[in-house]
Amino acid sequence: MKLCREIALVILLIAALAAPSSCEERIGRLKYGGGGDWYANPTSLPNLLEFAREHTALDLPRREETVEPGDPELHSFAYVHVTGHGRIRFTPEERRNLREYMLRGGFLHVDDNYGLDEYFRREVGEIFPDRELVELPFSHPIYHCLFDFPQGLPKIHEHDGGPPHGYGIVHEGRVVLFYSHNTDLGDGWESAEVHNDPEEIRLQALRMGTNLLVYALSR
Amino acid sequence: MAGPAARLAFRTACLLWYNLRIFMSPLDPRIALLWPGVVVACVALYLCWRRLRGHAPSRVAVLLVLRALLLGLLILAIANPALHDDRPVSRPPTLLIALDSSASMTRLPLGGPSRYATALEALRAGPIADAITSCRPLRYAVSASAQPVREFADDPVGAMRTDLQSTLSEILRQPRSPRPAACLLVSDGADDTNRPPARVAAALEGYGVPVFCLGVGDPGPVPDARVLGLIAPEIVSEGDRFEVRVLVGAAGLEDAPVDLTLSTGGEIIQRRSLADGPAERPATFEVTAGAPGYHRYTVEVVPGAEEVTGANNRRSFVVRVEPRGTRLLLIEGRPRREYAFLRRFLLRIEDLETVILLRKRRPAEFWFDAGNPRRAEGLSAAGELRRFRAIIISNIEASALSAGFVRQLARYVTEGGALAMLGGEDAFAAGGWEDTALADVLSVRMGEGMLGDPLSVRVMGGSDLAARLRSVEGWQRLPLLDGMNAVMGVPPGAEVAMEAISAGSPVGPVIATGRHGAGRTLAVTVSDTWRWQQSPGADEHSRAAWETFWTSIAGWLIAPRAERQVVIDVGRDSVEAGVPVPVEVLVRDADYEPVDDATVTVSASGAGVSEEIAAARIEAPGVYRAIVRPREPGSMALTATAVVAGDSIGSDSRELEVVEPVGELTHAARPDVLRAIAERTGGAYRSVEEAEELAALLPLEPTTERRVVTHRPARSPWFFAIVLLVAGTDWLLRRRWGVG
Numbered sequence: 001m002k003l004c005r006e007i008a009l010v011i012l013l014i015a016a017l018a019a020p021s022s023c024e025e026r027i028g029r030l031k032y033g034g035g036g037d038w039y040a041n042p043t044s045l046p047n048l049l050e051f052a053r054e055h056t057a058l059d060l061p062r063r064e065e066t067v068e069p070g071d072p073e074l075h076s077f078a079y080v081h082v083t084g085h086g087r088i089r090f091t092p093e094e095r096r097n098l099r100e101y102m103l104r105g106g107f108l109h110v111d112d113n114y115g116l117d118e119y120f121r122r123e124v125g126e127i128f129p130d131r132e133l134v135e136l137p138f139s140h141p142i143y144h145c146l147f148d149f150p151q152g153l154p155k156i157h158e159h160d161g162g163p164p165h166g167y168g169i170v171h172e173g174r175v176v177l178f179y180s181h182n183t184d185l186g187d188g189w190e191s192a193e194v195h196n197d198p199e200e201i202r203l204q205a206l207r208m209g210t211n212l213l214v215y216a217l218s219r
Numbered sequence: 220m221a222g223p224a225a226r227l228a229f230r231t232a233c234l235l236w237y238n239l240r241i242f243m244s245p246l247d248p249r250i251a252l253l254w255p256g257v258v259v260a261c262v263a264l265y266l267c268w269r270r271l272r273g274h275a276p277s278r279v280a281v282l283l284v285l286r287a288l289l290l291g292l293l294i295l296a297i298a299n300p301a302l303h304d305d306r307p308v309s310r311p312p313t314l315l316i317a318l319d320s321s322a323s324m325t326r327l328p329l330g331g332p333s334r335y336a337t338a339l340e341a342l343r344a345g346p347i348a349d350a351i352t353s354c355r356p357l358r359y360a361v362s363a364s365a366q367p368v369r370e371f372a373d374d375p376v377g378a379m380r381t382d383l384q385s386t387l388s389e390i391l392r393q394p395r396s397p398r399p400a401a402c403l404l405v406s407d408g409a410d411d412t413n414r415p416p417a418r419v420a421a422a423l424e425g426y427g428v429p430v431f432c433l434g435v436g437d438p439g440p441v442p443d444a445r446v447l448g449l450i451a452p453e454i455v456s457e458g459d460r461f462e463v464r465v466l467v468g469a470a471g472l473e474d475a476p477v478d479l480t481l482s483t484g485g486e487i488i489q490r491r492s493l494a495d496g497p498a499e500r501p502a503t504f505e506v507t508a509g510a511p512g513y514h515r516y517t518v519e520v521v522p523g524a525e526e527v528t529g530a531n532n533r534r535s536f537v538v539r540v541e542p543r544g545t546r547l548l549l550i551e552g553r554p555r556r557e558y559a560f561l562r563r564f565l566l567r568i569e570d571l572e573t574v575i576l577l578r579k580r581r582p583a584e585f586w587f588d589a590g591n592p593r594r595a596e597g598l599s600a601a602g603e604l605r606r607f608r609a610i611i612i613s614n615i616e617a618s619a620l621s622a623g624f625v626r627q628l629a630r631y632v633t634e635g636g637a638l639a640m641l642g643g644e645d646a647f648a649a650g651g652w653e654d655t656a657l658a659d660v661l662s663v664r665m666g667e668g669m670l671g672d673p674l675s676v677r678v679m680g681g682s683d684l685a686a687r688l689r690s691v692e693g694w695q696r697l698p699l700l701d702g703m704n705a706v707m708g709v710p711p712g713a714e715v716a717m718e719a720i721s722a723g724s725p726v727g728p729v730i731a732t733g734r735h736g737a738g739r740t741l742a743v744t745v746s747d748t749w750r751w752q753q754s755p756g757a758d759e760h761s762r763a764a765w766e767t768f769w770t771s772i773a774g775w776l777i778a779p780r781a782e783r784q785v786v787i788d789v790g791r792d793s794v795e796a797g798v799p800v801p802v803e804v805l806v807r808d809a810d811y812e813p814v815d816d817a818t819v820t821v822s823a824s825g826a827g828v829s830e831e832i833a834a835a836r837i838e839a840p841g842v843y844r845a846i847v848r849p850r851e852p853g854s855m856a857l858t859a860t861a862v863v864a865g866d867s868i869g870s871d872s873r874e875l876e877v878v879e880p881v882g883e884l885t886h887a888a889r890p891d892v893l894r895a896i897a898e899r900t901g902g903a904y905r906s907v908e909e910a911e912e913l914a915a916l917l918p919l920e921p922t923t924e925r926r927v928v929t930h931r932p933a934r935s936p937w938f939f940a941i942v943l944l945v946a947g948t949d950w951l952l953r954r955r956w957g958v959g
Binding site for chain 1: 555579580586592750755
């Protein structure tokens with residue numbers, strides 16, 4: 001009997017440690033359809049979450065959760081990350097759910113890992129036919145809400161050359177979708193040995209990512 | 220021989236009887252001894268005659284006469300008859316002399332001999348003094364009362380107040396015989412009653428004593444600058460410009476410029492120089508209203524060396540500065556979904572200026588987050604807390620706020636603010652708030668940690684807030700919340716507007732409201748109402764419920780606040796020592812309604828006063844009045860507290876400056892008063908320069924009266940000498956004639 005009780009306690013303890021705290025915000029990685037590698041940069045989000053926990057008062061989990069665009073649970077997530085190199089395809093139901101998620105208060109961050117732009121822009125047009133993806137000015141709070149980026153998005157990786165661009169869908173003054181293009185923030189978030197990026201570049205990427213989290217959880 | 224002796228005895232008895240009948244009262248106990256005395260005397264004479272028989276009849280007769288005379292004298296000594304002498308007597312007249320010894324006499328004018336010194340000189344030398352020598356003077360020093368004196372003092376302490384009518388009445392109404400021939404009043408005519416001369420004169424006419432007035436002092440104005448009038452708004456809005464209009468009196472200083480200052484908080488903020496000119500000069504100050512709250516300003520005429528007193532040069536007024544629009548302060552512990560939704564909601568509210576301090580880094584890096592994000596230099600960057608109509612403390616641990624700031628929050632509520640604490644794992648006891656100054660202020664009793672069970676909610680009670688929440692039905696159908704802060708009920712007086720249900724049982728209040736001091740508090744013990752807006756189970760109904768939930772809370776918090784439910788209104792902040800000060804206390808409830816059933820106590824300390832007075836309600840609704848009497852110059856603190864049904868509903872404190880009484884220091888001489896008194900009572904008025912004329916007019920002829928003088932011959936030395944002579948003669952004759 002005593003042994004059973006001890007086993008039960010150990011199980012409960014493990015469950016408690018494994019399960020996210022009720023107060024933690026949920027951070028998600030969008031598992032979209034169309035064939036693109038939604039799972040790219042696997043160490044990026046854990047690294048970002050660790051960095052953000054260390055440098056802010058945010059209550060964040062250690063790892064992100066995977067969520068599908070049509071899943072009703074999507075609405076429980078404070079921040080949902082989208083990355084990949086190729087095709088993205090949403091069903092009409094997924095588009096409706098994503099749109100509602102963002103307009104109701106959610107935040108979607110799309111990071112072009114190179115090759116995503118064409119497909120993503122097409123899908124954004126489907127999700128928000130009434131809105132335009134606009135480039136955010138460098139003065140936008142998203143670049144200054146914790147770490148200061150006076151020149152906008154930091155350049156992490158060279159893709160097609162040129163400066164990085166930060167676009168957004170704005171609803172009632174709030175950026176509900178942020179699209180980082182021609183920079184690849186996710187690569188910068190990855191562990192140092194993955195891309196061998198200089199530490200300063202990684203730091204810039206992590207700081208910008210932290211800004212996105214702070215923005216998502218305060219606006 | 221027996222015949223003449225008997226006749227002598229008979230005559231003596233008749234005389235005695237006559238005297239006794241006339242001069243002695245029949246009730247006198249000595250009358251009872253008289254008759255036995257007469258009998259004893261007769262027996263003694265008889266025995267004497269028997270012993271003397273055989274001697275020469277002439278000698279016997281002489282000795283018997285002597286014995287009878289001696290006995291008669293003894294009887295007279297016992298009877299002690301009185302003799303009354305009625306005759307005319309001449310007496311000098313009685314003159315009442317009243318010398319005004321008030322401050323206007325003793326301290327004015329500033330240069331040269333005082334009015335009092337001039338008057339004293341007239342009484343001690345010159346025609347008035349000569350006239351006084353021929354009468355019987357009764358001297359009185361008059362000011363607030365009449366004091367009989369043997370001689371007038373050279374340097375009296377001038378009383379600050381005079382009432383000529385009452386002090387003269389006090390002197391004249393005393394019964395005297397004979398009636399005083401006249402009253403000589405030496406005064407400047409100035410008193411602080413400022414009664415019309417005719418009224419004073421009419422009051423004194425009835426005593427039948429002519430009052431002769433010797434006037435001293437200059438009827439021209441006494442040099443004195445003062446603030447005669449002051450107009451300023453009572454309430455202005457933050458940042459408004461308003462005018463302060465001042466009327467300066469410069470009596471007797473028409474040829475001199477006057478400097479005027481406006482100060483607040485002990486600092487002069489503006490100056491005006493008023494050029495020489497009329498006795499009344501207007502001035503205007505333009506002031507910009509500062510931070511919300513009560514601002515006290517002081518207008519002061521800079522005292523000049525040539526003016527009689529500086530005690531009336533200052534006037535103060537209080538302006539209440541209202542915040543421009545309604546302001547709310549939100550202090551958030553961390554970026555989180557609950558905050559993001561609440562922030563969007565608050566910033567949507569029209570006419571509400573929301574200041575947000577969001578802690579972005581631990582332990583205490585705060586950012587302004589209502590507009591463009593910018594780092595704040597600590598919580599003090601929010602400014603004075605009382606500028607905010609409501610403050611929300613949202614999911615932040617107590618240690619992130621300094622103990623001083625937490626005490627400020629508690630005082631903010633006590634003084635009338637509205638404070639809410641929102642739930643989360645850093646709120647209430649989980650955030651270490653149970654041992655802070657806010658613990659007794661909040662409307663819930665904190666329990667330990669968090670409750671992690673899924674919760675539904677339901678509206679409770681009949682409060683206004685609950686009524687607002689009931690505009691939405693089906694609260695229990697909303698998406699479940701994920702736990703709450705543990706609370707152990709609410710303190711007495713607090714109300715639960717919504718409670719949490721877990722597994723069908725209530726587990727504690729979700730919204731509780733309460734009052735503390737003049738303010739109010741609200742507690743929200745959950746931290747994920749955002750689920751009603753955005754979660755798998757959220758729908759239009761739950762979103763409407765969320766809107767109602769926060770609209771009700773925000774409406775409750777930012778409703779017009781009863782800034783101070785108890786306010787002391789004295790109307791000034793400078794009073795004179797000795798002058799009763801009516802202190803009005805305005806009492807309102809939290810909804811601005813006047814409270815008429817409060818027990819209001821005013822306590823005063825300082826300026827020679829230490830007392831607690833119960834204020835009585837007067838006709839105006841919610842207004843109570845007490846009279847405080849500062850005794851000496853200094854600072855006097857006033858505190859008013861109002862209690863209804865045993866509960867304090869607030870208090871207010873003010874400090875008054877008590878100055879030396881100005882009294883009559885600024886009074887010019889008033890010969891018109893003296894002239895009216897003299898004319899009405901049958902006397903005469905002359906100035907001190909015309910003292911000779913007045914002396915001649917004084918009715919100081921001697922008076923003649925009949926006077927009855929009473930003598931007691933039996934008590935005179937002559938009577939005693941006669942007794943000795945008779946007894947000695949008797950003794951010598953008996954020895955010479957050899958009679959035993």
